[in-house]
Amino acid sequence: MALVVVFQFVQTLATLYLPTLNADIIDDGVVKGDTGYIMRIGLVMLAVTLVQITCATVAVYYGARTSMALGRDLRAAIFHRVQGFSAQEVGRLGAPSLITRTTNDVQQVQLLVLMAFTMMVAAPIMCVGGIVLALNQDAALSSLLLVALPVMIAVVAVIVVRMRPLFRTMQERIDRINQVLREQIAGIRVIRAFVRDRYERERFAGDNDRLTEVSLRVGRLMALMFPTVMLVVNVSSVAVVWFGGHRIADGAMEVGALTAVISYLMQILMSVMMAMFMFMMIPRAEVCAERIEEVLATETTVHPPASPVVPARSDGELELRSVDFRYPGAEEPVLCGVSFAARPGRTTAIIGSTGSGKTTLLNLIPRLFDASAGEVLVDGVNVRDLDPGALSRAVGLVPQSPYLFSGTVASNLRYGRPDATDEELWRALEVAQAREFVEAMPGGLDEPISQGGTNVSGGQRQRLAIARTLVHRPEIYLFDDSFSALDYATDARLRAALAEEIADATIVIVAQRVSTIRDADRIIVLEDGRVVGSGTHGELMDGCPTYREIVLSQLTEQEAAA
Structure with missing residues (x-):
């Protein structure tokens, strides 16, 4: 100058x-x-x-x-x-x-x-x-x-x-x-x-x-x-x-x-x-x-921890304690007093009507938002205090509308783990029921992907996003209605493959389809941001009117009892 x-x-x-x-x-x-x-x-x-x-x-x-x-x-x-x-x-x-x-x-x-x-x-x-x-x-x-x-x-x-x-x-x-x-x-x-x-x-x-x-x-x-x-x-x-x-x-x-x-x-x-x-x-x-x-x-509302904590264990244990969330200026909270625990090797499902706070709840775990009150714990450590790198390694989120970056199939799958081998990519694609259509592409793993994944269908985009998370290999898997664009047969095959591939991980699934979550170890029912039911499919059918209403809106009485 x-x-x-x-x-x-x-x-x-x-x-x-x-x-x-x-x-x-x-x-x-x-x-x-x-x-x-x-x-x-x-x-x-x-x-x-x-x-x-x-x-x-x-x-x-x-x-x-x-x-x-x-x-x-x-x-x-x-x-x-x-x-x-x-x-x-x-x-x-x-x-x-x-x-x-x-x-x-x-x-x-x-x-x-x-x-x-x-x-x-x-x-x-x-x-x-x-x-x-x-x-x-x-x-x-x-x-x-x-x-x-x-x-x-x-x-x-x-x-x-x-x-x-x-x-x-x-x-x-x-x-x-x-x-x-x-x-x-x-x-x-x-x-x-x-x-x-x-x-x-x-x-x-x-x-x-x-x-x-x-x-x-x-x-x-x-x-x-x-x-x-x-x-x-x-x-x-x-x-x-x-x-x-x-x-x-x-x-x-x-x-x-x-x-x-x-x-x-x-x-x-x-x-x-x-x-x-x-x-x-x-x-x-x-x-x-x-x-x-x-x-x-502009200061972010999600502040990095002053003294990041690396958890002593990495089991993938997730717990929410009396969690509230309110958007700035909102008259009513989106979530109020939500508490539950998700354990390794078990599948926890969250279901509720539109606007009940399911996606917001899931976004609190990887700290896309911070809870207004209460605690979100991963391996016993509050996510506010957890080292960002440790949190990223522990939690994998497949959002409701997955986003693919411009590049190739391989570059998207390696987004969270750049050193993954081709064999690991193909294995993740196979579990995600995406191997068949990727193999059919002229370039295979090197097939170009346009910005946002607009050159693949919605179902293919969801499966590629699931495969990307599988390559990342976190301890906690969060699926935010990630199977909505799949047909019932593909949905069933994918859930079966996931149950085998990540059997030791903690799985949290948000879904609208009852068929997707009815076999979960525990189902959390949300209504207006509050937990109104918790248990297995059979327990909730007998004791939770909200869950029963959701189920019967999709299945007959005989199908629900089967």
């Missing part, structure tokens, strides 16, 4: 020195007919020009490198901060807004820094130096600056003040455009299924028009600024020539001094124009910087 300032400073001094040399050539060389003096001063001007060009090139090069490095560091800082967010912070800020802040907002700040190095270092030096050197040439004529500078500064100030709120609105509307576009790309199948193409086009067009509207308002202010500034510049130039001509005619001034004053006037006003251009960028960059700062200042 210091190097950029030094080179920019030297370049600006060279620019300021050239009009004085030009005036000397005119007054002491051309007027007197001294060719040797003209050649000497001309060579000095050439050397000064070379210095100016060299310093300008070096300053712009290092200024660009510095601003690019700042952009890189800002993007990395945002990424690392977002990586530490819980689902709660991501949901509050929104994925489209986070993308905009990481790309467009950082770019605006980066551009401002680049312009600061290339313009703002030079502008004040050129302005002050130009005024001093202009006064040195002719103080009376230079007094015209007392009129031109305040007028130009006033124009810039008024327009910049009006631009700031418009730039904030512009960034918010860019967020909205990104959100709508993201929804439309991700939901293209739903849009086509319901033939809502026209509606989505109109929705996008509306948001696009609102962004265009505010952009046009900014553009009009910019369009007003430049003609106004050029008017001030041109009127000032005419005034200098007019009054300077009269002073030359009166013998109070030489021709060379007039050309120097005109050059310095142009340099002064150009420095103000450069500052004006910067001031136009500052409001937008300021808004972007505030939005970036909001992300960097």
